[in-house]
Amino acid sequence: MSYPEVFHDIAVTLLPEALANFRKTSAPQLLDLASIEKLLPSLVTSATTRLNNAQLGIEHKEFQEIFQYGITAYSEVYLEGDWRPYLLFAELFNKMALVENLQEWALNILSVPQSAVAVEVNPVAPIMLAKMNSRFNTNNHVLAERWILQNTIFREAIEEYNRKYNLNLKAFTLETPEQFSSLATNIDVFVSSSLEAMSLGWRTVLDLAVKLLKRRGTLIAMFPANAREGLRTLLKIWKIPEYPPLEKILRDLQDARFTQIRYNVQGPFTLIYAQKR
Amino acid sequence: MSKQGMVRVFKIRCPTCNTVETVEVNDKILIDAQSNPLGLAGVAFPHDNHVLIVYVDRNGEERGTRVFSLLQPVAKGFYQVKVPDEWLRGLRNIAGFTVESKRINYRISGYLRQPSSSIKVYKGETTLEVDFARDISYQQARSWLELLAEALDTSFSFNQADYVNAIRLLDVLIEEKPFEYIKQVFWLITNASNITVKVHEREAMLARKYRPMILFDKHNGGFINRVMEVSNTKVSQLLGLENPQVIYSYIEALLSLQRRKIIDLVVE
Numbered sequence: 001m002s003y004p005e006v007f008h009d010i011a012v013t014l015l016p017e018a019l020a021n022f023r024k025t026s027a028p029q030l031l032d033l034a035s036i037e038k039l040l041p042s043l044v045t046s047a048t049t050r051l052n053n054a055q056l057g058i059e060h061k062e063f064q065e066i067f068q069y070g071i072t073a074y075s076e077v078y079l080e081g082d083w084r085p086y087l088l089f090a091e092l093f094n095k096m097a098l099v100e101n102l103q104e105w106a107l108n109i110l111s112v113p114q115s116a117v118a119v120e121v122n123p124v125a126p127i128m129l130a131k132m133n134s135r136f137n138t139n140n141h142v143l144a145e146r147w148i149l150q151n152t153i154f155r156e157a158i159e160e161y162n163r164k165y166n167l168n169l170k171a172f173t174l175e176t177p178e179q180f181s182s183l184a185t186n187i188d189v190f191v192s193s194s195l196e197a198m199s200l201g202w203r204t205v206l207d208l209a210v211k212l213l214k215r216r217g218t219l220i221a222m223f224p225a226n227a228r229e230g231l232r233t234l235l236k237i238w239k240i241p242e243y244p245p246l247e248k249i250l251r252d253l254q255d256a257r258f259t260q261i262r263y264n265v266q267g268p269f270t271l272i273y274a275q276k277r
Numbered sequence: 278m279s280k281q282g283m284v285r286v287f288k289i290r291c292p293t294c295n296t297v298e299t300v301e302v303n304d305k306i307l308i309d310a311q312s313n314p315l316g317l318a319g320v321a322f323p324h325d326n327h328v329l330i331v332y333v334d335r336n337g338e339e340r341g342t343r344v345f346s347l348l349q350p351v352a353k354g355f356y357q358v359k360v361p362d363e364w365l366r367g368l369r370n371i372a373g374f375t376v377e378s379k380r381i382n383y384r385i386s387g388y389l390r391q392p393s394s395s396i397k398v399y400k401g402e403t404t405l406e407v408d409f410a411r412d413i414s415y416q417q418a419r420s421w422l423e424l425l426a427e428a429l430d431t432s433f434s435f436n437q438a439d440y441v442n443a444i445r446l447l448d449v450l451i452e453e454k455p456f457e458y459i460k461q462v463f464w465l466i467t468n469a470s471n472i473t474v475k476v477h478e479r480e481a482m483l484a485r486k487y488r489p490m491i492l493f494d495k496h497n498g499g500f501i502n503r504v505m506e507v508s509n510t511k512v513s514q515l516l517g518l519e520n521p522q523v524i525y526s527y528i529e530a531l532l533s534l535q536r537r538k539i540i541d542l543v544v545e
Contacts, residue, residue: 062487069483084538088480091489091537127490152311156536159457164495 002054007268008230009047010064015040015233018071022237025078032236036229043229059097059267066092067234074237083153090124093195099222102271103128103193105264106220109273112136116188119143119212121205122174122197124154128220130165132189141187142171143180143208148196149173174200180212187212193222193271199239202249210256213276219258222271223249231268246270284337291322291329293344298322298329302337309431310335314461314535314542319431321380321402326350328381330433332544343544345433347382360387364441364518371448372410376440378403381433385440400426407444413451421451428463436470438518443467445521446528462528465542469513473545474531476508480539489537496530497523504534512542 019033019040036043056064069092073085093099110132112118118138120129122145129140148154149171162169172180190209192198197205202223209219223243226232232242243249246263249272253261258274284302291298300320309318310333317340322329326347332340349356355377365373365387373388379402392408396419399405405426409418425447432439443466450459465472484492485505492501504515512531516524534540 065483066487069479082538084536085480088483088489088537088539091491092483092487095487095489125491130490153536156458160533160536161491163456164491 002057002060003050005228005230006051006054006056006060007063008228009051010060011067011230011234012040012043012047013051014064014068014071016044017068018075018234018237021071021075022078025075027075027078029074029237029239032233036233039229047230062096063098063267066096071237083151087124087153087157090194090196091127094125094127098266098269099193102222102264102266102269103131106271106273107131107135109262110136110189110218110220112138112188112218115139117141117183117186118189118191119183119187120191120193120197121208122148122192122200123158123194124148124151124196125157125194126161126167126169128191128193129167129169130161132191133165133167138189140167140169141180141183142169143174143183143212144171145174145196145200183212185212185214187214187217189218189220191220193220195235195238195240197221198223198235198243199241201241202243202252206252206256210276215276217276219253219274219276220271222269225268225270287339289329289331289339289342291324291327291344292342293327293329294324296322296324296329298331300331300333300339302333306333307335307337312460313431313464314532315544317544319433319544321433323347323351323380323382325352328433343433345381348435349382351382354382355384356382358383358385358437360385360437360441362387362389364437365389365444367520368410368445368448370409370411370413370451371444372408374408374440374444375406376403376429378429378432380430381435383435385437387441387444396422398422398426401430403430405429407447417454418451420455421447424455424459425463425467428460428467431464432467432471434468434470436513438513438516439467439469442469442516442518442521442524446525449521449525458532461532462525465512465528465531466516466524468544469516470511471544472512473543474504474508474510474512474515475541475543476505477538477540480537481505484534484537484539492530492533492537496533497526500527500530501534504531504540 022030070089073089076082116138119141120126121143132138192205226235257277260275263272306318316335317332319330328345330343334340372390372392375386377384390410395408397406
């Protein structure tokens with residue numbers, strides 16, 4: 001049998017390798033990793049003991065294998081300036097059963113008008129847009145930070161999705177709001193489901209959704225339960241800040257006048273689905 | 278006073294004839310390296326019966342040399358090749374072509390039908406002339422020819438199939454608009470005989486196991502699996518002389534794998 005903190009324990013066991021990899025680089029992530037270095041031996045010992053007594057399922061092994069690769073991928077960015085493994089990792093993350101289940105759940109309950117306008121925020125590979133377009137023939141937009149849109153590999157990847165899935169995509173830079181002012185209150189579906197989208201933090205995602213969604217527009221947002229040590233430090237590698245607990249996120253949504261709020265929890269990730277009033 | 282746009286200068290000795298050459302790395306070379314899937318640009322020095330290529334990376338650093346033997350010394354004029362007619366059958370828009378590369382002293386041509394119009398473009402030391410079998414938008418055709426000529430100017434291939442595949446691909450693409458990574462598509466097809474696929478085992482294992490959506494939904498899954506199974510294969514062997522649409526899909530698949538570091542494309 002597994003136990004609630006199993007993903008945190010798996011994350012803890014990945015941290016020594018992360019620390020060793022990032023120590024070879026001058027990456028800013030090293031500071032976060034080094035800050036728990038003294039605690040790591042005891043954390044790893046207790047996590048390993050618990051993991052040895054648990055039966056790990058396929059979703060745990062996927063999480064372990066893919067995030068282990070993610071650590072290598074991100075350290076290669078700093079070591080060799082090679083972003084290609086990062087792109088592969090981003091796509092593998094979307095193939096984890098936990099993440100795919102959440103995305104499928106949202107797409108299965110999603111109801112949109114004809115020619116709906118969709119935005120995916122901060123994807124290095126616009127996978128949710130591709131999935132939505134296949135089902136709903138949406139009008140598609142990417143809203144991403146400059147570091148994504150100016151990266152040659154990600155630009156090529158976004159273009160590859162654009163061409164292969166006939167997305168007819170328009171891309172806007174998040175840092176220049178005047179560029180995407182035309183989207184304000186015009187969006188039917190706002191999606192935030194990549195690790196890079198999570199790195200924006202809950203307030204930014206919510207504020208963007210409030211600003212861009214039209215009345216009855218749908219917010220689909222994935223976030224991690226990373227308050228506890230393990231995922232907290234592991235996800236800091238992807239610059240993901242600590243997210244508030246689910247109850248607080250649900251309250252924030254109500255305060256921001258969202259209704260029809262539903263959520264689904266898979267392992268350490270939660271996907272919320274809500275409509276703007 | 279330094280020359281405008283000059284980043285660095287270094288000397289290199291040709292391993293075949295011992296001639297010492299001065300490589301002047303300028304902004305254009307760096308831009309070429311940046312848009313190349315390998316992150317390399319080749320600087321060519323013709324030496325009588327061979328050509329020395331010095332590879333420079335996107336930071337302007339020297340990344341090795343390669344010597345290509347010429348089929349005929351420069352003094353004797355172009356080495357000329359005519360491609361068999363049957364290789365050009367099935368072309369919709371193109372009636373014939375000539376490529377002349379002073380870099381490798383090579384002229385290759387093939388003509389199948391009477392042309393209705395013709396366009397000639399020059400890039401670096403390469404001339405590309407294409408005859409069209411039917412009316413075609415001049416502006417659009419010219420921009421495509423310039424893109425292809427730019428790729429041909431980086432090629433050191435003597436394999437007729439590389440040129441014919443490039444022309445057959447052009448015949449298909451010329452009705453579309455160029456896209457973000459088209460230069461890479463042309464670069465790969467025009468250099469196919471000199472590029473080897475090296476598989477990264479860890480990435481290939483993860484790709485096989487988790488099957489990233491775009492790789493297996495939108496590219497030829499059989500081809501993707503074949504590439505990941507066999508390392509050290511020449512791109513030209515993988516492409517063969519299939520129909521242009523299939524070759525195009527294979528090239529896109531190779532670039533897609535390379536973009537995810539599942540394979541590396543190595544000049545050999």
